[in-house]
Amino acid sequence: MTQATPTRLLWRDVTVFDGLATRPESMAVIVEGERIARLIPMPQLDAELAHGCRDMGRGGVMTPGLVDCHTHIVFGGGRAGEFEARLEGASYEEIARRGGGILSTVAATREADEDALFAAALPRLEAMLADGATTVEIKSGYGLTVADELKMLRVARRLGEALPVRVVTTLLGAHALPPEYRDAPDAYIDLVCEAMIPAAAAEGLADAVDVFCETIAFSVAQCERVFQAAKAHGLPIKAHAEQLSNLGGSAMAARHGALSADHVEYLDEAGVQAMREAGSVAVILPGAYHTLHETQAPPIAALRRAGVPMAVATDANPGSSPLFMPTLMLNLACTLFRLTPSEALAGMTAHGAAALGLGELGRLAEGAPADLCVWNLDAPAELAYAVQPGRLRQRVFQGAISHDI
Numbered sequence: 447m448t449q450a451t452p453t454r455l456l457w458r459d460v461t462v463f464d465g466l467a468t469r470p471e472s473m474a475v476i477v478e479g480e481r482i483a484r485l486i487p488m489p490q491l492d493a494e495l496a497h498g499c500r501d502m503g504r505g506g507v508m509t510p511g512l513v514d515c516h517t518h519i520v521f522g523g524g525r526a527g528e529f530e531a532r533l534e535g536a537s538y539e540e541i542a543r544r545g546g547g548i549l550s551t552v553a554a555t556r557e558a559d560e561d562a563l564f565a566a567a568l569p570r571l572e573a574m575l576a577d578g579a580t581t582v583e584i585k586s587g588y589g590l591t592v593a594d595e596l597k598m599l600r601v602a603r604r605l606g607e608a609l610p611v612r613v614v615t616t617l618l619g620a621h622a623l624p625p626e627y628r629d630a631p632d633a634y635i636d637l638v639c640e641a642m643i644p645a646a647a648a649e650g651l652a653d654a655v656d657v658f659c660e661t662i663a664f665s666v667a668q669c670e671r672v673f674q675a676a677k678a679h680g681l682p683i684k685a686h687a688e689q690l691s692n693l694g695g696s697a698m699a700a701r702h703g704a705l706s707a708d709h710v711e712y713l714d715e716a717g718v719q720a721m722r723e724a725g726s727v728a729v730i731l732p733g734a735y736h737t738l739h740e741t742q743a744p745p746i747a748a749l750r751r752a753g754v755p756m757a758v759a760t761d762a763n764p765g766s767s768p769l770f771m772p773t774l775m776l777n778l779a780c781t782l783f784r785l786t787p788s789e790a791l792a793g794m795t796a797h798g799a800a801a802l803g804l805g806e807l808g809r810l811a812e813g814a815p816a817d818l819c820v821w822n823l824d825a826p827a828e829l830a831y832a833v834q835p836g837r838l839r840q841r842v843f844q845g846a847i848s849h850d851i
């Protein structure tokens with residue numbers, strides 16, 4: 447429930463995960479307007495500091511608002527049939543090659559108008575907010591015509607206006623080859639570069655440009671052309687890469703200064719080093735790995751050794767990750783990929799923000815934006831340890847309380 451927010455809000459005795467690590471002491475936190483004004487050990491909280499503050503309660507765990515840096519939550523239709531087909535033995539790639547998978551969502555998304563897409567996506571986004579998200583990236587990629595890609599991006603922008611959340615939009619025109627270009631993939635890339643990117647940039651609808659670099663999608667050379675066009679329009683870039691095979695898309699993306707390479711199950715040492723040198727974030731997507739029953743995990747130890755920041759996201763989409771719960775991903779990142787709870791939480795706060803080029807977000811620090819969550823927990827690790835809805839006590843977005851139980 448949204449409430450009128452006074453200027454100064456005070457929490458006492460909270461355990462703080464600051465976006466990178468848990469603070470060792472019990473803290474007091476004061477929010478003033480849209481910023482965190484004070485973040486201090488409890489003993490330093492005196493009557494003068496507390497004066498005039500609204501008491502927001504005592505105890506619990508405070509984290510930055512969760513940053514889900516990779517989602518596809520605007521789409522038409524559903525893919526339960528494909529889920530069944532996979533359980534009967536078909537692979538994700540086979541389904542894609544026979545025109546199902548992403549292309550079946552493309553057909554349903556083209557059919558739907560903006561209002562229908564908005565109405566379908568709204569509860570998905572609401573579920574993420576109820577689980578602590580304050581920033582959610584949303585990709586296009588199920589339209590694959592100029593008009594339908596822009597339609598998806600407009601819906602994403604509308605979602606950000608309708609709910610107390612920061613929506614970051616990404617143009618993913620190079621997600622799959624649409625049927626009408628079946629024999630002319632380079633001509634489709636021409637369309638992405640010469641029409642889609644300029645139109646999205648002109649209307650201010652895209653905050654970044656993404657590609658799917660994979661044998662069932664686009665080659666490294668084709669993705670590189672998309673990146674050149676994006677950069678010519680001043681848009682940051684990112685890539686779905688090394689999900690099902692090792693094509694070298696992550697290294698190419700890194701050479702172009704990509705914000706992130708996402709999935710990266712098949713990333714090799716050269717790719718890790720290219721990402722390290724470029725400062726690209728590796729976005730780990732355990733939901734797709736889990737749903738597709740993949741067997742090759744991302745090279746977590748190599749990424750850790752190289753100091754490549756690892757983000758964690760839902761990849762919420764109708765096919766490979768129909769999972770709309772950010773905190774579930776914290777658990778899966780730990781259980782499937784052996785991230786520590788602290789690494790997983792950093793992946794959905796500080797590093798998730800970095801993967802979007804929003805370095806100021808995802809941190810609890812004096813002067814940082816007041817996007818934060820208070821959880822009914824004793825320790826931050828519990829967020830990754832158990833999968834349990836309803837633990838969110840308070841959610842503050844841009845200094846305003848948007849959830850308070």
Ligand SMILES: N=CN[C@@H](CCC(=O)O)C(=O)O
Pocket residue numbers: 518547548551658686689734761763764765766767
């Ligand atoms: N890998 C490509 N794209 C999406 C899947 C989208 C879909 O299957 O609809 C992903 O991130 O997993």
Ligand SMILES: [Zn+2]
Pocket residue numbers: 516517518686761
């Ligand atoms: Zn994706």
